[in-house]
Amino acid sequence: MCTQIFKEERGIILGTAFCFVHLSIQEFIAALYAHLFLDICKKSVFNQHESTEQENKNETMIDLLKTAVDKALESETGHLDLFLRFLLGLSLQTNRPLLRGLLTQQDNNDENYKEIVQYIKEKLEDKKMSPERSINLFYCLNELNDQTLVKEIQTQLREGSLSSADLSPAQWSAVAFVLLTSEEEMEEFDLQKFKKSDECLFRLMEVVKISKRALLNDCNLTDESCSNLAKALGSDNNLIEVNMSNNNLQDSGVKQLCIGLENITCKLETLELSNCDLTEESCSALASFLSSDSSSLRYLDLSNNDLKDSGIKLLSDGLKENCKLKKLRK
Known part of the structure; x- marks a missing residue:
C-alpha cells in the first residue's frame, strides 16, 4: 500500500525523502487526525491554543464540524475544501465503523448529521458568498448524502422552467453544481x-x-x-x-x-x-x-x-x- 501512497525522491542536500503521490491522501490523514484529536483531547484541532478558562470545556463533534465549515469559508485559496469534505464524510454513521479501533468513542448521534446539514444549507443562503465556496459546500452535502436541493433543481432543469424561476442563492448554486458535475x-x-x-x-x-x-x-x-x-x-x-x-x-x-x-x-x-x-x-x-x-x-x-x-x-x-x-x- 505504501508504494502507492508515497513516492521516493533523492536530492544531493536532503538525501532520500518521501512525499505523497497525491495531495488528497494528505487531506484525508489531516481529517482523520482531527477526529482522533477530538476523541482523545476532547478539543477541536482549530482550538489547540485556548485560554485557561476554556480548557475545561469539552468540545463535541458538531462543534468541530461547524468550525471546519466556517474556517473553509474564510479561506480565499480553498486550501481547506478537500479536508472539510473528508472530515464530513468520516463523521457519517455509516463510515464510523471503519474507524473502530482508532476511536475510543463511537458517536452515533443522528442529530449531529441533521444539524450540520442544516448549518451548511443556511450558509448557502449568504448572498455574499463566492461561487467557488458555495460549490464546495455542495460537494460537502454530497459527502453527507444529502441530495434534496440538487434533486429539486434537476427536476426544474428537465422541465426547462428556470428562465422564469425566482430562486434563492442556495438554489442557484445548486444549478451551478448540477451543471458542473454533468458529463456533458x-x-x-x-x-x-x-x-x-x-x-x-x-x-x-x-x-x-x-x-x-x-x-x-x-x-x-x-x-x-x-x-x-x-x-x-x-x-x-x-x-x-x-x-x-x-x-x-x-x-x-x-x-x-x-x-x-x-x-x-x-x-x-x-x-x-x-x-x-x-x-x-x-x-x-x-x-x-x-x-x-x-x-x-x-x-x-x-x-x-x-x-x-x-x-x-x-x-x-x-x-x-x-x-x-x-x-x-x-
Missing part, C-alpha cells in the same frame, strides 16, 4: 435560459468559466457583471467568445472588463459590446488592452455606441501597436 461538455452558456440578472450570472460564474462561448446579451446586466466576469477571465477558464451586447454596461463596466482581458490567462478571441452605452472613455481602456502583448482578441464589436471621432482615434492609435485584431465593428 459545456460548449455554450446562454444566460437567457436561466434568469437575466447580475445576481444569476454571479451565481453561475463557475459554469461560465468552463464554457467556450458565453451568450450574455440582452440580459439586463450592469457594470457589476463586468467586474465578476473580469475575475473569471483572470482565472483558469475556457472562454474564447463572450457576447454582452444590449446591456447597460457603460464605460465603468468596460474598464473593469479590461482588467480581466489583460490577464495572461485570458484567451478570449471574440468580444461583442454593441449597444452598451459606451463612450470614448471605453475606447481609451480598450486601446490600451489591444496594444498589449497579452491581447488575444481577434474580433471586437463596438457598434451602436456613442464613441465619437475622438474615441475612434484612440482606438486607431491602439490598433497601430502590437495589435492582433482582425475585425472591428464600430
